Amino acid sequence: MASNLSDRLSRLVKTMRGQARITETNVADMMREVRMALLEADVALPVVRDFIARVKEKALGQEVVGSLNPGQVLVSIVHKELARTMGEGQQELHFPANPPMVILMAGLQGAGKTTTTAKLTRWLIEKKKKKVLTVSTDVYRPAAMDQLRTVTAQAGGECFPARPDQKPVDIALAALDQCRRQYFDVLIVDTAGRLAIDEALMAEIRDLHAAVRPTETLFVVDAMQGQDAMNTARAFKDVLPLTGIVLTKLDGDSRGGAALSVQQVTQTPIKFAGVSEKIDGLEAFDPDRHAGRVLGMGDIVSLVESVQQNVDVAAAQKLAAKVKSGESFDLNDFLSQLGQMKNMGGLSSLMDKLPAQLASKAGNLDMDKAERDVRRMEAVILSMTPLERTKPDLIKASRKRRIAAGAGVHVQEVNKLLKQFEQMRDMMKKMKGGGMMKMLKRMGGMRGMLPGM
Numbered sequence: 001m002a003s004n005l006s007d008r009l010s011r012l013v014k015t016m017r018g019q020a021r022i023t024e025t026n027v028a029d030m031m032r033e034v035r036m037a038l039l040e041a042d043v044a045l046p047v048v049r050d051f052i053a054r055v056k057e058k059a060l061g062q063e064v065v066g067s068l069n070p071g072q073v074l075v076s077i078v079h080k081e082l083a084r085t086m087g088e089g090q091q092e093l094h095f096p097a098n099p100p101m102v103i104l105m106a107g108l109q110g111a112g113k114t115t116t117t118a119k120l121t122r123w124l125i126e127k128k129k130k131k132v133l134t135v136s137t138d139v140y141r142p143a144a145m146d147q148l149r150t151v152t153a154q155a156g157g158e159c160f161p162a163r164p165d166q167k168p169v170d171i172a173l174a175a176l177d178q179c180r181r182q183y184f185d186v187l188i189v190d191t192a193g194r195l196a197i198d199e200a201l202m203a204e205i206r207d208l209h210a211a212v213r214p215t216e217t218l219f220v221v222d223a224m225q226g227q228d229a230m231n232t233a234r235a236f237k238d239v240l241p242l243t244g245i246v247l248t249k250l251d252g253d254s255r256g257g258a259a260l261s262v263q264q265v266t267q268t269p270i271k272f273a274g275v276s277e278k279i280d281g282l283e284a285f286d287p288d289r290h291a292g293r294v295l296g297m298g299d300i301v302s303l304v305e306s307v308q309q310n311v312d313v314a315a316a317q318k319l320a321a322k323v324k325s326g327e328s329f330d331l332n333d334f335l336s337q338l339g340q341m342k343n344m345g346g347l348s349s350l351m352d353k354l355p356a357q358l359a360s361k362a363g364n365l366d367m368d369k370a371e372r373d374v375r376r377m378e379a380v381i382l383s384m385t386p387l388e389r390t391k392p393d394l395i396k397a398s399r400k401r402r403i404a405a406g407a408g409v410h411v412q413e414v415n416k417l418l419k420q421f422e423q424m425r426d427m428m429k430k431m432k433g434g435g436m437m438k439m440l441k442r443m444g445g446m447r448g449m450l451p452g453m
């Protein structure tokens with residue numbers, strides 16, 4: 001697995017210490033790394049070229065302030081420009097003043113249109129309190145009609161009973177008529193998957209569009225499609241006035257470079273991301289966060305921010321000094337560490353911000369259980385006396401039972417915690433604070449990643 005962009009740039013940066021400006025000479029090597037990172041993320045080559053030219057123009061002549069170096073400044077420029085290219089903030093659906101709203105789903109076979117139709121139905125019902133009707137116009141595959149009926153029911157919506165012997169336009173108009181008569185707020189028209197080179201099918205979807213005049217025409221594209229996504233998107237855009245893009249299968253291995261290519265050629269906002277096969281696996285697309293993924297850096301920017309805001313560096317330094325000087329690590333210290341972890345938004349929110357490679361390694365952990373464990377540990381420590389917290393060896397069996405009762409847990413939980421604490425104290429003694437100092441230094445290094453931090 002290739003290392004991430006900030007690692008690569010910092011390797012280069014070692015050779016250019018003391019340089020105060022981004023110049024033609026030092027930018028060339030760095031741009032090569034940025035180009036590689038984007039190509040590895042499957043962004044189409046012409047889009048990469050364009051993007052690089054824009055970043056270079058922005059970067060040249062930038063002052064490198066304070067403790068930053070040119071590489072750090074560049075990572076920040078690349079990240080911001082990438083997020084800006086993929087959209088300015090999150091983009092919502094447009095709801096017309098007079099319902100029903102019609103949404104037309106378009107895309108290649110297997111892109112995820114039917115699954116997204118169901119997810120969107122659920123999203124509209126739950127988040128927007130809408131009454132939703134779906135309809136399949138895939139007259140070529142009766143199984144597709146059955147699939148939509150099943151998934152719409154799972155989503156809690158209604159599906160218009162279409163028949164394969166009808167024409168797609170007739171089906172859609174009949175569904176729209178039912179929608180009006182029965183006061184549905186939204187009609188989602190699912191269509192057959194089609195290749196852009198299939199002229200007859202492309203003409204059919206254009207006719208469908210003209211007949212139902214949708215408020216939203218969503219192009220559904222599989223993030224795993226990589227470089228090809230650009231050509232597909234362009235062909236659909238030529239035929240249909242797209243209003244939004246749904247990028248599916250972002251839970252796969254792909255770094256999601258397709259987002260950049262598709263957005264660039266269609267100039268259409270990416271509105272949703274598909275993040276699982278399940279009915280609730282649809283999220284509003286977040287360009288800032290996705291930029292981190294494309295660069296292979298996870299949501300590093302907000303991770304750095306949450307570490308800085310919530311970790312009490314002074315307290316951590318005091319703890320490191322205490323361990324180093326041979327003073328023992330006690331349960332109060334343990335409690336404060338648990339508190340810091342909670343301040344950063346809990347384990348699952350930290351996991352969400354990690355780069356994909358790291359997160360997938362930790363993916364088998366049950367985060368909900370881990371968070372419950374942390375809360376239980378806190379309750380156990382809080383039910384001890386101050387003396388017991390500094391000298392846990394004094395805790396006898398009868399006190400363990402009282403502590404367990406106070407925390408509302410089984411006595412085994414108290415034993416488990418004391419054992420974990422003992423292991424941690426042994427580890428701390430071996431580290432003599434050195435490991436923690438290293439960690440703190442790294443945090444200091446991360447602070448330099450972005451200007452103004």
Ligand SMILES: Nc1nc2c(ncn2[C@@H]2O[C@H](COP(=O)(O)OP(=O)(O)OP(=O)(O)O)[C@@H](O)[C@H]2O)c(=O)[nH]1
Nearest residue numbers: 109110111112113114115193248249274275276277
């Ligand atoms: N992991 C994952 N799988 C997805 C996602 N979206 C769709 N899929 C899967 O992709 C496959 C194809 O999805 P469909 O919704 O049937 O695709 P379609 O575009 O309607 O396909 P056609 O009707 O053949 O044109 C199914 O196995 C879905 O479960 C997603 O966001 N993540």
